[in-house]
Amino acid sequence: MSKVLIRAMVLPMTGPDSFYPQGEIAIENDRIVSVGAYGSVPTGFIPDRILELPNDVVMPGLINTHTHAAMTLLRSYADDLPLMPWLKEKVWPFEEKLTEEDIYWGTALALCEMIRSGTTTMLDMYASMDQVAEAVLMAGTRAVLSRGLIGNGPNGKRALEENIELVQRYHGAGAGRISIMFGPHAPYTCSAEYLRSVKVEADRLGVGIHIHVAETEDEIKIIQEQYGKTPVQWLDELGLFGGHVVAAHCVHLTPEDMDILASKRVCVAHNAESNMKLSSGTAPITELRAKGVILGLGTDSASSNNNLDLFGEMRSAALQQKLKVNSTALPAYEVLEMATLGGAQTLGLEDVGMLAPGFKADIISIDMDQPHFYPRFSIPAHLVYVAHAGDVRTVMVDGKLLMEERKLLTMDVGKVCQEAETRAKRINGELNG
Numbered sequence: 547m548s549k550v551l552i553r554a555m556v557l558p559m560t561g562p563d564s565f566y567p568q569g570e571i572a573i574e575n576d577r578i579v580s581v582g583a584y585g586s587v588p589t590g591f592i593p594d595r596i597l598e599l600p601n602d603v604v605m606p607g608l609i610n611t612h613t614h615a616a617m618t619l620l621r622s623y624a625d626d627l628p629l630m631p632w633l634k635e636k637v638w639p640f641e642e643k644l645t646e647e648d649i650y651w652g653t654a655l656a657l658c659e660m661i662r663s664g665t666t667t668m669l670d671m672y673a674s675m676d677q678v679a680e681a682v683l684m685a686g687t688r689a690v691l692s693r694g695l696i697g698n699g700p701n702g703k704r705a706l707e708e709n710i711e712l713v714q715r716y717h718g719a720g721a722g723r724i725s726i727m728f729g730p731h732a733p734y735t736c737s738a739e740y741l742r743s744v745k746v747e748a749d750r751l752g753v754g755i756h757i758h759v760a761e762t763e764d765e766i767k768i769i770q771e772q773y774g775k776t777p778v779q780w781l782d783e784l785g786l787f788g789g790h791v792v793a794a795h796c797v798h799l800t801p802e803d804m805d806i807l808a809s810k811r812v813c814v815a816h817n818a819e820s821n822m823k824l825s826s827g828t829a830p831i832t833e834l835r836a837k838g839v840i841l842g843l844g845t846d847s848a849s850s851n852n853n854l855d856l857f858g859e860m861r862s863a864a865l866q867q868k869l870k871v872n873s874t875a876l877p878a879y880e881v882l883e884m885a886t887l888g889g890a891q892t893l894g895l896e897d898v899g900m901l902a903p904g905f906k907a908d909i910i911s912i913d914m915d916q917p918h919f920y921p922r923f924s925i926p927a928h929l930v931y932v933a934h935a936g937d938v939r940t941v942m943v944d945g946k947l948l949m950e951e952r953k954l955l956t957m958d959v960g961k962v963c964q965e966a967e968t969r970a971k972r973i974n975g976e977l978n979g
């Protein structure tokens with residue numbers, strides 16, 4: 547039994563006006579007991595530990611709703627290309643050389659970076675997902691994991707079996723910190739028959755589906771030529787929607803596509819920086835919000851971003867919508883919501899994304915006693931337009947501290963960086979001499 551009391555400025559993300567300049571959060575084991583102003587802690591709550599953080603803003607941990615964590619190994623390896631040549635000429639040949647251990651260490655590197663930048667949960671899509679799960683268990687974060695399924699190739703059947711085994715082995719692992727989804731890669735890499743078999747398995751096992759959708763104009767063209775429809779309409783007619791689905795990107799949508807996403811409750815993972823870097827386009831986030839689509843933020847991989855910093859991603863997402871729509875589009879609090887509660891809803895996690903009694907204690911603190919945070923007019927604006935990864939001081943997941951005073955408690959950062967460096971350079975040597 548552990549009881550922790552945090553005293554700080556508290557932004558619980560329970561509504562645009564909820565903020566406690568002098569707040570208190572009581573935590574018992576993995577859950578929040580109370581959130582309020584000083585003195586609001588229930589009588590009889592005797593903490594084992596008090597974290598006094600009067601100059602920090604404490605908020606829910608950030609949620610990355612679309613990434614390929616182990617691709618930190620490809621960070622700044624292949625840049626300044628559009629999606630299809632980037633994948634086919636650079637990324638996929640590199641990925642063919644990855645061993646299971648490489649994926650473990652690449653994921654560990656991603657988790658170091660995520661914790662340091664205040665991300666407590668990710669939705670990942672990759673291969674060797676047992677290794678990814680083990681890295682997550684070691685790091686102490688929360689994660690939803692999906693096996694990336696490229697169904698048009700020779701390995702499609704085996705990959706689907708691996709995804710099934712992943713559900714059996716890791717769904718609910720780490721006292722519920724890990725859950726599993728199916729990860730069919732995209733409509734252009736999976737046949738109709740393959741997607742149908744994925745849906746059958748997902749329904750049988752009661753888990754969701756995570757897929758790239760409508761990312762580039764190339765994709766729209768390919769699917770239009772092949773099936774005479776948009777990717778969203780194609781997937782809908784196939785029967786892929788209806789259960790829990792996370793559609794990453796959704797950059798190129800018709801009004802009918804948006805209506806389908808809204809009516810089928812498809813959740814959208816928005817990756818503004820990756821979409822800008824690959825020049826994929828600007829997703830219609832303002833319109834999707836207006837239609838009531840559930841939205842989360844993602845970084846996509848460190849190879850198309852090239853970092854996993856959700857603070858940077860919030861800023862980019864806001865600025866990109868303002869550039870496209872107008873300056874009132876996607877205000878700060880709404881972006882923060884996408885990175886917290888919206889992310890939780892996107893991932894189907896009911897007890898994270900807010901600081902409220904009964905919710906999991908997934909909590910971060912941001913050090914506001916720095917020149918770039920004065921004067922303190924608006925905390926949400928500071929968090930979206932000013933803050934960056936290095937401002938995060940404390941990270942807790944499931945009531946357990948993963949970082950204190952910017953020091954990681956669950957991982958040896960030096961060792962992880964060295965392993966990643968050696969392994970990435972080995973592969974580069976094999977490919978490029």
Ligand SMILES: N[C@@H](CCSC[C@H]1O[C@@H](n2cnc3c(=O)[nH]cnc32)[C@H](O)[C@@H]1O)C(=O)O
Binds near residue numbers: 633641701846847
């Ligand atoms: N090739 C793997 C499975 C795929 S995992 C998910 C895949 O998505 C790729 N990927 C990363 N970012 C993007 C993106 O933005 N769009 C499409 N695919 C991406 C990534 O390189 C990876 O190959 C196997 O061994 O079976």
Ligand SMILES: [Zn+2]
Binds near residue numbers: 612613614758794
């Ligand atoms: Zn992706």
